[in-house]
Amino acid sequence: MTLLRTMDLTATGMSAQRTRMNVAAMNLANRSTTRTAEGGPYRRREVVLEAVPMEGSFSSALSGAMGKNDEPVGVRVATIQESTDDPTLVYDPGHPDADAAGYVAMPKVDSIAEMVDLMGAARAYEAGTSVLSTVKSMADQALRIGR
Amino acid sequence: MSIAGVTDIRPTAPAAGRTEVGSSAKSGDFAAQFEAVLTDLGNTAQSADATSEGLVTGEVDIHEAMVAMEKADLALRVVGTVRTKVIDAYQQLLQASGG
C-alpha cells in the first residue's frame, strides 16, 4: 500500500469517528425526548463499525505475505442501529406524557456513557491527524531522495 | 519484532569512489565492460519509466520511483564520464604520436 493510499485509509477511520461523535451528540441531545415522529420516546442510536479492505491496495510487496484477507484494512460504518431496549419508566405524574399510573417512558440514554463514547471518538480522530502527519513526513523525506 | 535495524547495513556492492562498472564482464576487457554499462543504462532508464507510470496508478510508491530515477541518472552520468575519458585518452595518444 502506498503512502498516499495509507492517507486514504486513515481518512476512513477519521470519518467513522466523526460519525460516532455525531451519534453520541444526538443521543445526548435527545436524552429527554419523550415524543418522536414514530411515537414513543427517543430510541438510542448506536454506530456499528466494520473493517473493509482498501480498494486497489493489492500491494506487491505484501501480496505474498498477506493473503487477500490480510491486506491493510480501513473502516466503515456498517449501520447505525436503533436500540431495541425497553424505555426507562420514571415516575413523574406531572409530566405531559405521563401514563395513567403517572409513569413517563424516558429514552434509555446514559449521559456518562455517551460522553465517554464522544471523548473516545474525539481522541481516535485526533490520533488520525497525527498519523496523517507521520505519513506526510515520510512522503516528504522520500521526495528528497537523491536531491 | 525482527525488523533488521539500520545498523545492519553492509556494503553489498563496490563502494562509492570507485568507478568500476559492469562486473559481469571480465575485467580488462574494456569493450565488454562498456557494453555492460550501456545495457545497465538501458535497463535503469526503462525501470525509471515503468516506475513513473506505476506512481500514477498507485502501484509504485514515491521512494521507489525516486530511487529508480536516481539510478537512471547515475547510469547516464557514468556513461558520460567514461565517454569523456575515452576521448581524452585518444587525444593524448594522438598528441604523443606527434599529432
Place this chain on the structure above:
Amino acid sequence: MSDRRTLAVDSTPLAGLDRLSQHLRFLGERQGVLAGNLANIDTPGFRARDVDFSERFDRLVDGTGTHEQMSFETEAVTRDDEAPDADGNTVSLEAQIARMDENTLQFRSLAELLSRRIGLLRYAANDGRG
C-alpha cells in the same frame, strides 16, 4: 504467511540502492498496516496486526564463480496490543502510535541514508567533478 524475494547484488554498483529501496518499500507498507490498526480501534472483534521483515545476505559459490545475494522476507502477523476488550478489539492507541512513530523514524533515516549514498555515487560517476 510470509513472502520471500531475492535480489542478486553482484550485478551493478547500483544494486546496493535496490536493497535500501526494498527496505523502504517494506517500511512504507508497514505504515499502512499500522494505520489500519488505528482506523479499526473501535471495530468489534478486530485484532491488531503487524508485519515483520528480515534480510539475509548470502554468498554462494558455484561453477560460474561467487555470487552475492540478498533475500528479503516479510511476514504478516497478528500482534495484539492488549487483551481483547468487551467488543473483542485488541488495539491500543498508545501502542500503535508508538509503533508508527518508530516506523516513521526508521523510514526517514533510511531515506536519508539512501540520499547520501546516491550523492556519493553521483560524485563518483562524475569522476570527482560535482
